Amino acid sequence: AQSVTQLGSHVSVSEGALVLLRCNYSSSVPPYLFWYVQYPNQGLQLLLKYTTGATLVKGINGFEAEFKKSETSFHLTKPSAHMSDAAEYFCAVSDQGSSGDKLTFGTGTRLAVRP
Amino acid sequence: ETGVTQSPTHLIKTRGQQVTLRCSSQSGHNTVSWYQQALGQGPQFIFQYYREEENGRGNFPPRFSGLQFPNYSSELNVNALELDDSALYLCASRQQGSNQPQHFGDGTRLSIL
Numbered sequence: 001a002q003s004v005t006q007l008g009s010h011v012s013v014s015e016g017a018l019v020l021l022r023c024n025y026s027s028s029v030p031p032y033l034f035w036y037v038q039y040p041n042q043g044l045q046l047l048l049k050y051t052t053g054a055t056l057v058k059g060i061n062g063f064e065a066e067f068k069k070s071e072t073s074f075h076l077t078k079p080s081a082h083m084s085d086a087a088e089y090f091c092a093v094s095d096q097g098s099s100g101d102k103l104t105f106g107t108g109t110r111l112a113v114r115p
Numbered sequence: 116e117t118g119v120t121q122s123p124t125h126l127i128k129t130r131g132q133q134v135t136l137r138c139s140s141q142s143g144h145n146t147v148s149w150y151q152q153a154l155g156q157g158p159q160f161i162f163q164y165y166r167e168e169e170n171g172r173g174n175f176p177p178r179f180s181g182l183q184f185p186n187y188s189s190e191l192n193v194n195a196l197e198l199d200d201s202a203l204y205l206c207a208s209r210q211q212g213s214n215q216p217q218h219f220g221d222g223t224r225l226s227i228l
Contacts, residue, residue: 004157034216043119043205043219044158090157099209100216101148102171105157 002027004095006106014114019078021109023065023091026072033074034092034100035065038108044090049100050074061085086113119144119208119220127142127226128196134190136223138206144218146170146211147189152203152222164189165211201227 007022025031032051036044047057055067065076074091076085093101120139128134140147146165150158160173164183187208193200203224209217211212 038188041117041221042206043221045219046216049216092157096171099214101146101159101209102163102173103150104160107155 002031002095002104004093004104004106006089006091008109009107010110011110012037012112012114013081015083016080019063019081019085019111020074021076021091021111023074023076023106024072025091025093025111027093027095028096032094032097032100033065033067034094034103035059035063035074035076036080036090036092036105038088038090040087046100047076049090071106081111081113083113083115086111119206119218121204121206121220121223123223124221125224125226127228129228130196130198132196133192133194134196134225135192135205136206136225138189138191138208138220140187140189140206141218144208144210145187146209146217147183147187148207148217149191150207151175151200153199154202154207155180158205160166161191187226196227198227201225 003026005024034049035047050067058064092105122137148163149161152158162172163170167183180192182190204224205222207217207219
């Protein structure tokens, strides 16, 4: 069975500050890990994914995440927050391959960006 | 290219009723998945369809059922609606055999009174 834990349901940062959203996973097989963003009244948009290989993954909009097997973590970071980053972020895990089938999601972290 | 479209965008039903939600897959995508997202929660996998057959199911009762049509559009049917079925229902499609990620629609917001 797989599971995802996102620490902090709400995170608030100032514009220009570092964004750090935490994600820990549990999986009995090598995991495929994903970060999605959801804007109000919209579906999910893929930010980035880890499959195999390089553990530092770069995504869209300046986000990146690092897979740390020893810590079972896949934290999402962005060096400088922008007002447009305010949204809900979901970490997810799949054992079905890099396409992200049958995802198990965390409960999400709502990011607020202060002017 | 046309993205994933879902209809209706909002729907209100009462307990015990039945509902059908629709999803039009992105052009060229032959696999569709459905997720339920309760308020304040992450999406939960309901089931997936590939070539008109169910191809995996999450922890949802049989009153949640689906169909996929030859044109790869899909329906989610829920019978005997309960208050806890109130949620955003998301559809996602992709091309089986491709490494490309699935694309999500904007969802249908279902409210049960």
